[in-house]
Amino acid sequence: VECAVNPGLLQENVRPASTHRKIIVVGAGPAGLEAALQAAGRGHDVVLYEKSDALGGGMKSGSLAPFKKPLCRLVEYYQKRLDHSRVRYMPNHEVTPSQVMQEGADIVIVALGAEESAPDIPGLRDSQILSAGEFYANESLQREGSGKVAVIGAGSGGCELAWWLSILGRTVFLIDILPFGEWMVNEHPTNRFVLLENLEDMGVHMLDEAKVTEVNGKNTYVRVEREEIEYKISVDEIVLATGYKKSGRFAQELQKLRGTGKQPEICEIGDCVEVRDIYWAVREGYEVGTKL
Numbered sequence: 001v002e003c004a005v006n007p008g009l010l011q012e013n014v015r016p017a018s019t020h021r022k023i024i025v026v027g028a029g030p031a032g033l034e035a036a037l038q039a040a041g042r043g044h045d046v047v048l049y050e051k052s053d054a055l056g057g058g059m060k061s062g063s064l065a066p067f068k069k070p071l072c073r074l075v076e077y078y079q080k081r082l083d084h085s086r087v088r089y090m091p092n093h094e095v096t097p098s099q100v101m102q103e104g105a106d107i108v109i110v111a112l113g114a115e116e117s118a119p120d121i122p123g124l125r126d127s128q129i130l131s132a133g134e135f136y137a138n139e140s141l142q143r144e145g146s147g148k149v150a151v152i153g154a155g156s157g158g159c160e161l162a163w164w165l166s167i168l169g170r171t172v173f174l175i176d177i178l179p180f181g182e183w184m185v186n187e188h189p190t191n192r193f194v195l196l197e198n199l200e201d202m203g204v205h206m207l208d209e210a211k212v213t214e215v216n217g218k219n220t221y222v223r224v225e226r227e228e229i230e231y232k233i234s235v236d237e238i239v240l241a242t243g244y245k246k247s248g249r250f251a252q253e254l255q256k257l258r259g260t261g262k263q264p265e266i267c268e269i270g271d272c273v274e275v276r277d278i279y280w281a282v283r284e285g286y287e288v289g290t291k292l
Contacts, residue, residue: 007034007282007283007286007287014038014041014042014290015042016042016043017042017043017044017292020043020044020045021044021045021105021106021107021292022044022045022047022103022104022105022106022107023036023039023044023045023046023047023105023106023107023108023109023292024046024047024049024100024103024105024107024108024109024264025039025046025047025048025049025108025109025111026049026095026100026108026109026110026111026112026250027049027050027057027110027111027112027113027270027272028048028049028050028055028056028057028089028091028111029055029056029057029058029059029111029112029113029270029271029281030056030057030058030059030074030078030270030278030281030282030285031057031111031113031269031270031271031281031282031284031285032048032050032057032109032111032269032270032285033048033055033078033081033082033285034281034282034284034285034286034289035109035111035269035284035285035286035288035289036048036082036085036087036109036285036289037078037081037082037085037087037289038285038286038288038289038290039109039288039289039292040085040086040087041085041086041289042289042290042292044292046086046087046088047087047088047090047103047105048082048087048088048089048090049090049093049094049095050089050090050091050092050093051092051093051094051095052091052092053091053092054091055075055078055079055082055089055091056075056078057113058113058271058278059071059074059075059278060075061133061136061137063075064136064142064164065160065161065163065164065167066164066167067160067163067164068160097250097253097254097256097257098257100254101254101257101258101264105264106264106265107264107265107266107267107292108254108264108265108266108267109267109268109269109288110250110251110254110266110267110268110269110272111268111269111270111272111285112247112250112270112272113247113270113271113272114244114245114246114247114271114272114275115244115245115246115247116131116132116133116240116242116243116244116245117242117243117244117245118131118240118242119212119242121152121212121213121214121215122213122214122215123214123215123216123217124215124240126215126216126217126218127217128217128218128220128238129215129217129238129239129240130237130238130239130240131239131240131241132153132157132158132161132239132240132241135161135239141237142164142168143168144168144169145168145169145170146169146170146171147170147171147235147236147237148170148171148172148173148234148235148236148237149165149170149171149172149173149235149236149237149238149239150172150173150175150215150222150233150235150237150238150239151165151172151173151174151175151239151241152175152176152212152215152222152238152239152240152241152242153175153176153240153241153242153243154174154175154176154178154183154184154206154208155176155183155184155241155242155243156184156187156191156195157241157243157244158174158176158241158242158243159174159183159184159195159196159199160195161239161241162174162199162204163195163198163199163202163204165239166199166202166203166204167202171203171205172202172204172205173204173205173207173222173233173235174199174204174205174206174207175207175210175212175222175224176207176208176210177209177210177211177212178208178209179208179209180206180208180209183196183208184196207224207226209226209227210224210225210226211224211225211226212224213225213230215238217238220234220235220236220237220238221233221234221235222235222238243275244271244275245275246271246272246273246274246275247272248268248272248273250272251266251268251272254266267288269281269284269285269288270284270285
């Protein structure tokens with residue numbers, strides 16, 4: 001029996017550490033939170049840094065859509081655990097590797113999550129083209145209204161975004177280069193079925209095997225090639241949802257700085273190591289925090 005958000009289910013109680021150490025955790029997403037809480041529970045001196053004003057990482061944006069509201073309870077759950085823990089939580093603190101090294105920690109846990117991935121498409125660097133992260137960060141874009149939106153990328157994130165936009169009243173064109181049968185193949189079968197069924201019910205235009213050859217943020221159109229025919233789709237907004245990629249730059253910089261003063265042990269966890277779902281983020285945080 002396993003639980004996605006309670007990896008300690010049916011496990012032995014966490015025992016106090018024989019040696020108490022100073023631990024810095026960078027990033028308050030699910031992996032960083034779980035690692036910080038477990039380490040503090042073992043008696044370590046833990047400082048948790050988060051660059052934004054709220055904890056949760058990807059859980060924050062992931063809980064905004066009306067059909068993802070239950071995820072809010074997980075954010076609230078971690079907030080309560082944090083409030084009753086010995087972790088020193090530092091929101092609005094975007095620390096650099098050099099600042100972390102100056103703290104003199106015994107262990108540094110890097111849990112900064114993943115970076116948005118962008119394919120090489122002409123016009124994609126236009127500042128008027130939104131990433132999925134920028135959409136979720138802008139409340140004004142999340143209001144009900146009309147208009148046409150092109151969502152590029154039909155992974156889980158792109159499909160959820162397309163569904164939400166259709167609920168808000170937009171006409172949505174969901175575009176991906178993969179054939180329809182390969183959309184969200186790593187998603188749970190039930191979740192995949194529900195997502196695709198709702199996209200169809202909401203009238204989302206799903207364009208599979210469609211290669212995006214150009215995007216234009218100024219004149220707001222997407223040019224695609226499908227079945228050897230080129231189409232120009234005029235829209236009001238273009239949102240890029242082509243997934244995420246791991247980012248190891250922070251830990252790499254820490255490794256370069258080692259040798260200047262105290263040399264902490266460096267540990268990477270969560271999506272900055274490999275992009276996966278919340279189950280693995282929480283589990284890795286738990287396993288690291290209980291073994292330190």
